[in-house]
Each structure stands twice: as structure tokens, then as C-alpha cells.
Amino acid sequence: xxxxxxxxxxxxSDKGQPLEWREFQLKQFEDDDVQMDVTHCxxxxxxxxxxxxGWGPTEYPCVVGHEIVGVVTHVGKNVKNLKVGDRAGVGxxxxxxxxxxxxxxxxENLCERRAILTYNDRWQNGDxxxxxxxxxxxxxxxxxxxxxxxxxxxxxxTFFCAGVTTYAPLKRANVKxxxxxxxxxxxxxxxxxxxxxxxMGAECVALxxxxxxxxxAAALGCDDYVVSSDVDAMKKHxxxxxxxxxxxxxxxxDWALHFSLMKHNSHFIMVALPEEPLSxxxxxxxxxxxxxxxxxxxxxxxxxxxxxxxxxxxxxxxxLNSYPMKEAPAAVQAMRDGKARYRIILDNTSSN
Numbered sequence: 001x002x003x004x005x006x007x008x009x010x011x012x013s014d015k016g017q018p019l020e021w022r023e024f025q026l027k028q029f030e031d032d033d034v035q036m037d038v039t040h041c042x043x044x045x046x047x048x049x050x051x052x053x054g055w056g057p058t059e060y061p062c063v064v065g066h067e068i069v070g071v072v073t074h075v076g077k078n079v080k081n082l083k084v085g086d087r088a089g090v091g092x093x094x095x096x097x098x099x100x101x102x103x104x105x106x107x108e109n110l111c112e113r114r115a116i117l118t119y120n121d122r123w124q125n126g127d128x129x130x131x132x133x134x135x136x137x138x139x140x141x142x143x144x145x146x147x148x149x150x151x152x153x154x155x156x157x158t159f160f161c162a163g164v165t166t167y168a169p170l171k172r173a174n175v176k177x178x179x180x181x182x183x184x185x186x187x188x189x190x191x192x193x194x195x196x197x198x199x200m201g202a203e204c205v206a207l208x209x210x211x212x213x214x215x216x217a218a219a220l221g222c223d224d225y226v227v228s229s230d231v232d233a234m235k236k237h238x239x240x241x242x243x244x245x246x247x248x249x250x251x252x253x254d255w256a257l258h259f260s261l262m263k264h265n266s267h268f269i270m271v272a273l274p275e276e277p278l279s280x281x282x283x284x285x286x287x288x289x290x291x292x293x294x295x296x297x298x299x300x301x302x303x304x305x306x307x308x309x310x311x312x313x314x315x316x317x318x319x320l321n322s323y324p325m326k327e328a329p330a331a332v333q334a335m336r337d338g339k340a341r342y343r344i345i346l347d348n349t350s351s352n
Contacts, residue, residue: 002029002074002138009063009134010328015053019133019329022061026138027127034082034144035074041132041325042067042158043335043344045188046092046273050120051332054275058120059128065346066092066118068132069147069157079141087147091160092298094118094129094139108142109300133328133346145304148312158188158318158343159311160304165271166193166245167307168299170200173243173267173292177201182241182261185248186213186220189271191319191342193245194220199314205237207258209250216341228257237261245269259285267292318343 005026010019029035047064049055068090072082082088095116096108103111116123118139119131130137147156166189175181181197183190184207197204198221205224206217214225226233234257241261249272259282262268268291270278286293299307311317319341323331325348335344 002033002035004035004074004136005029007130007134007136009130010325011061011063012051012058013061015051015058015060019332024061024063024128024130026136027123027129028125029074029076029138031076031078032141033074033076033138034072034079034088034141035136035138036068036070036072036088036144038068038070038132038134038137038348039153040069040157040348041065041134041346042161043331043340043346044092044161045335046161047131047332048335049273049275055273062120063130063134064119065132065134066090067157067159067161068118068137069153069160070137070348073136074138076141081141082144082146087153087156088144089147089156089160090118090132090137090139090144091164091304092118094143095123096142098142106302107300109298109303115297133325135348142301145301145308148308150312151308154320154322154345154347155317156308157345158320159307161298162188162192162318162343163311164299164304164307165189165296166247167196167310168303169269169271169294169296170196170243170245171303171306172296173269173294175200175202175243179203179242180205180240182207182237182244182258183222184208184244184246184258185272186217186342187248188340188343189247191216191220192316193247194222195316197243197245199310199316202243205241207244207261228254234261239263241266243267243269246272248272249274253280255280256282256285259289259291262289262291265290265292267294269294269296271296320345322347324348
């Protein structure tokens with residue numbers, strides 16, 4: 001039994017209120033639980049949506065952060081995959097029923113009863129879930145993963161949300177050599193998507209609303225960069241993409257323009273999650289080209305394990321801006337101001 005039950009974290013007490021460093025209680029320790037001292041936590045767009053109650057009412061006080069890496073300090077008697085002293089990570093999901101058909105088939109992220117989210121949710125026993133802008137984290141072993149030996153904690157953290165959110169649907173859509181992948185939005189998700197597509201052997205083209213990230217896209221490995229308002233450049237690529245992954249979704253998105261870039265039987269993968277419903281999808285063009293319009297929710301534990309190994313083998317890694325954990329409010333503001341290049345990481349180590 002672990003009696004080390006309290007932690008400190010950056011909490012929002014209400015919508016629009018500043019983050020405050022507060023003490024909370026971890027969930028009740030159970031036999032399948034892993035506890036870690038948090039060393040690093042990435043900042044995700046999901047954190048901002050939740051702090052602002054953008055996707056629905058947030059249960060305040062709320063400690064966000066679901067790109068968590070740390071050092072294991074306690075394990076329950078049933079834990080087999082991790083031991084004290086291991087480096088481990090946690091993503092956007094921290095629990096599921098583990099009993100439904102989806103869970104038993106390896107799709108725990110699609111749990112038919114309830115995928116438990118790493119923050120702003122409740123454990124099955126009713127305890128609140130708290131994220132990684134904090135000193136400690138505790139949760140189920142099935143959603144806690146060993147960090148590869150050739151990967152630092154800082155590098156590993158953002159794989160657990162941004163990494164798997166882009167890796168899993170590209171893997172499911174069988175991206176391979178000979179394919180052509182368009183990435184809408186070179187940002188926290190998009191810069192991962194480019195690297196995954198290239199590592200899978202595909203040609204990759206950045207699709208952007210402006211020219212300002214052209215050099216970054218080239219450095220990430222893009223074969224071309226197209227500004228969506230450039231009519232001639234868009235026409236050059238018409239009907240050539242096997243896959244487009246949308247990682248950034250603005251107002252007045254031109255579905256028809258982007259669908260015109262796609263081959264027959266191609267895949268349009270939607271991983272951006274705007275706060276408003278999608279609208280304006282041209283059903284005729286969708287049907288005539290037999291475009292597969294795909295939604296994707298994070299990734300399963302198996303996806304995360306595959307992704308970590310794939311990244312370790314291929315050298316895919318995030319571009320990071322690092323802030324000390326004590327400067328989390330400033331880091332969140334930098335995220336709001338669009339200053340992430342391309343993922344902000346909170347560092348909780350003693351050097352800070």
C-alpha cells in the first residue's frame with residue numbers, strides 16, 4: 001500500500017481564472033496502479049480547450065496536462081510492465097473498463113462503457129483525475145508505458161498525445177512508400193504527422209494558409225509546401241493525394257478545395273477538434289471520389305507501444321520549447337499566443 005497520497009499542481013479554479021499552485025489528493029492507490037514523480041509534461045491544445053470549458057463544462061478545480069513522463073516511485077502488486085525506478089509515460093487516457101469487446105480486442109481508447117480521461121474526469125471509484133502540470137501522477141498500469149532507453153524524458157513526453165494522435169490514424173490508413181500525404185497545419189500535431197509520413201516512406205506535402213512555415217516544413221522533411229490560396233500550386237497537386245491529415249482547422253474551411261486534391265478511394269483524416277460542429281462538407285464530391293472521411297481518437301495502448309518503438313527506431317522526435325514547471329502560467333500563455341515551435345514542455349527537474 002502506498003501512503004504517499006498528496007501532490008501539488010497548477011490548477012484552474014474556474015474559467016478565465018489564473019493557474020494557482022495548489023495541493024490535492026491522488027486517487028486511492030490500488031493493486032494495478034503506478035505512481036511516478038513527474039519530470040516533464042507537454043502542453044496540448046486540449047489543455048487550453050479544457051481550461052476554457054471550450055468542449056463543454058469543465059469540473060473545476062482542474063489540473064490539466066496529458067503528455068506526462070516521470071520516474072516510477074510505487075507500483076501495485078499486480079503491476080508487471082513497470083518497476084520502481086523505471087521511466088514511464090502517460091497520455092490522454094488513463095483508464096477504461098477493460099471488459100467490453102473493444103477493450104478486449106485492443107481498442108481501449110474506444111471503450112464501449114467509458115474511456116477515462118487523464119484530467120477533468122472521474123476514476124471508476126469516483127476520485128477525480130488530475131493531469132501532469134504537477135509533481136506526481138498515479139493511475140492504471142495498462143495506460144502507463146515504459147520510455148525507450150534511447151529516448152530522454154523530455155523528448156518522450158509529447159509522444160503520448162500529439163505523437164500517437166497522428167501516428168495511429170496514419171498507421172491504420174496503411175501509409176507506405178508510394179503514397180502521397182498532405183498535412184494541413186504545421187504545428188504541434190502537424191510537425192509529428194510530417195515526420196511519421198516520411199518515416200513510413202511516403203511523399204509529404206505541407207498544406208498551409210500562409211507562407212510563414214515554409215522553411216520549417218522543409219527542415220521537417222516535406223517534399224513540397226503549398227499555400228491554399230495559391231490557385232496554381234493547388235491545381236498542380238489536384239487529384240494526387242492518397243491521404244490528407246487535418247491537424248489544424250480554421251473557420252471557413254474550404255472542403256471542396258481540399259477534396260479536389262485527393263485521388264479516388266483516398267483518406268481524409270480529421271484529428272483537429274474544433275469547438276464547433278463540422279459544416280459545409282460537399283457530399284457529392286465525397287461520394288464521387290469515394291473519399292474515406294476518417295475520425296480518430298488518440299490511440300490504443302498497443303498503438304502507443306508501437307509508436308514508441310517506431311520513433312526509437314526511426315529517430316522521429318518533437319521540436320520543443322522548454323519552460324520550468326514553476327513557469328507553467330507563462331508557458332500556457334505562450335501556447336495561447338501561438339509561440340510553440342512546435343510543442344511546449346514543462347520541465348520539473350531539479351536543474352530548473
